[in-house]
Amino acid sequence: MQPWGISGPQFLLLYPLAVIAGLAVAGYARRWANRTAQAELPPTVEYAEVAFLAGGTDRAVDAAAARLVHSERLRVNRKGVLSAPGDPASDHPIDRDVYEVVRQQPTKVHALRRRLKAMPQVRALSERVAAGQRSRSPRERALAKYASLALLCLVLAVGVARLVDAITDGYPVGYLLIQLIVSMAIISTFYIGVWPLPARSRAGTRW
Numbered sequence: 001m002q003p004w005g006i007s008g009p010q011f012l013l014l015y016p017l018a019v020i021a022g023l024a025v026a027g028y029a030r031r032w033a034n035r036t037a038q039a040e041l042p043p044t045v046e047y048a049e050v051a052f053l054a055g056g057t058d059r060a061v062d063a064a065a066a067r068l069v070h071s072e073r074l075r076v077n078r079k080g081v082l083s084a085p086g087d088p089a090s091d092h093p094i095d096r097d098v099y100e101v102v103r104q105q106p107t108k109v110h111a112l113r114r115r116l117k118a119m120p121q122v123r124a125l126s127e128r129v130a131a132g133q134r135s136r137s138p139r140e141r142a143l144a145k146y147a148s149l150a151l152l153c154l155v156l157a158v159g160v161a162r163l164v165d166a167i168t169d170g171y172p173v174g175y176l177l178i179q180l181i182v183s184m185a186i187i188s189t190f191y192i193g194v195w196p197l198p199a200r201s202r203a204g205t206r207w
Helices: 008-034 047-070 093-104 109-116 120-131 138-168 174-194
Strands: 081-083
Touching (some): 047 093, 047 109, 047 120, 093 109, 093 120, 138 174
């Protein structure tokens, strides 16, 4: 009797197909999560919304910092450290948040991004743009990511269960073990290296 009523060669043929199907679902989920919907824009769109559409909250923070540096409300030294020598003198709430963080502690842009992501004004911008159906909300993107990851983890779990059964029954498991290792490496690379990359619009613009 073969484990699960299917021979080893048959399982070795079907298992990669299951992994490929799971990766196809994950790829579609990533495209869905990064898709921007067409929405009717108001007559005037503020700079933060344009920056958010171009690259999310990081780009919005970058744009605010650049505005403040250009207007000499912030300074940046040769090491890329931002400092706040003067008055922010800006009515925009994200500008004020950026200035306040830098005033408290001079910092580089990448650290500023991390600190500003949790700020109420930046989160409100993300929710406001998502409400206008111009992009998926952070919650929707996370749901798509972890739902597709759960599916692939289920596929891996089936492979591990088959491996354990084969070892218990004394069947050779070398090829199956290699398939599992390769599958785990591919799935890890997809979620760690590929998923975070910005998607591209049809015109080739990165979003």
